[in-house]
Amino acid sequence: MRAATVTPGRPDDLRVSEWPEPVALDGELLVEGLLVGLCHTDLEIINGRIDSLPPGQDRMVLFHESLGRVLEAPAGSGFTPGDLVAGVVRRPDPLPCAPCAAGRSDFCLNGNYTERGVTGLDGFGSERWAVPAQYAVRLAAEVGDCGVLAEPTSIVAKAWDQIDLVGARTFSTPQRVLITGAGPIGLLAALLGVQRGLEVHVLDRIEHGIKPELVRALQATYHLSLHTVPTVDAVIECTGVGSLMFDSVLKLGRNAVAVLLGLSTSDATIPLPPGRLNDTLVFGNASVVGSVNSAPAHFRTAAEALAKADQDWLRRLITRRVPLSRWPQALEPHDDIKVAIDLTL
Known part of the structure; x- marks a missing residue:
């Protein structure tokens, strides 16, 4: 499958790579990637100011602002195929510290957390991705493509x-x-x-x-x-x-x-x-x-807020869309609010 990949600190080497298909483990959803959003953190990674590749890799899949559609869901997960979902970004440290043990890795004390597309884990910028059900948040169908705003919300x-x-x-x-x-x-x-x-x-x-x-x-x-x-x-x-x-x-x-x-x-x-x-x-x-990052509960609050919003107003926030096949164009300067990368194109 195709994925948007980078090596932190090498802004001249942004690629659409062939990447291994995800394997959904027990309790995980298999998701079709629809959109990802570009934010300033992605630029920091590309320019090497945030440099934490997944272990054993010399490249990583970028992007932490996600929108996908469930392809497969385990029984009892609360999800069904066809659901729109966003992935929670941060994962607790393996020790864990007290906040991580309480489900609040956004307050991690020792800094040993990982983050999809940011620190130690591949991101959501691929045609398919897997995610543990507890780190996925269902979005209302009427939100549609604006679900890519779940993480910043x-x-x-x-x-x-x-x-x-x-x-x-x-x-x-x-x-x-x-x-x-x-x-x-x-x-x-x-x-x-x-x-x-x-x-x-x-x-x-x-x-x-x-x-x-x-x-x-x-x-x-x-x-x-x-x-x-x-x-x-x-x-x-x-x-x-x-x-x-x-x-x-x-x-x-x-x-x-x-x-x-x-x-x-x-x-x-x-x-x-x-x-x-x-x-x-x-x-x-x-x-x-x-305040930095957010917990799964904040993603659920975000999903509710997006569903309540005027959908025409939300759609105006996404001012430019770039296909995955040409995703580096998302970095070109424009008078944008939010740039989204379409993972289906």
Whole structure:
């Protein structure tokens, strides 16, 4: 079968490879790969900033954002052939540490987890793949190709989970949220905020085009400057831009929570008013939390959120599709939100 393969650190050697057919072990599903999504993590792998090949391999199958259709399912698995599914990315460490033993490998303490398409395991970028039933999440049929958004939606589902957990100490719920960045993560975070009935504000630098249109279609407010953003009860920071990260935290009101999702790729220094930041957090009982990866429960929350969403709105997030036969073209610069690779072409 065909697969999109890479050797981390060799961006000039991106291939469509002939790859061994998967063998579904006891308790595993055999899945027809339909789509995978491209994200910044894939670029980090290609450029060698994340370098963890599966043991004994000199190449790996790329992509962790998946959508597939079940071909074979074991009895009692809860799945049947024809189901749309997404694969959970992270697997617990073999020891395991306390979080992994509790089914929360997204909080792994020792770093010995593995991740499909990222760390130590082949990804989902192949015509067929196998997955243990407990690491597959069923998607509603009406979601269709937008099911490829399940993994990034699970990331923001975890962010909202963190807001709920930290916010519970204040005996209140947020009413107003700021999302920084109108990429796929930011837009999906805004979607879940709207589904929660909150007043949603989204900050981005793009003045015209699909990003502000998608935000306004959610009945959310689009901003080009933090100066126009009111004080908020929660922030979900999706850009990793250092100055914006700190400035957005200063928008926190009393008892508010900021969750940082964006990864910084720059070591540049920035001027920072430590006293103002300290006072915002201390006098305001405010909290800043980092969040990475997601648990199977967050994938299930994501599946529910995608099923509830306006499907026309979701489809607009996938701005470009590239066939597997030409998958390196997905890396070409375009004004995209989400690029999907069609594994059937």
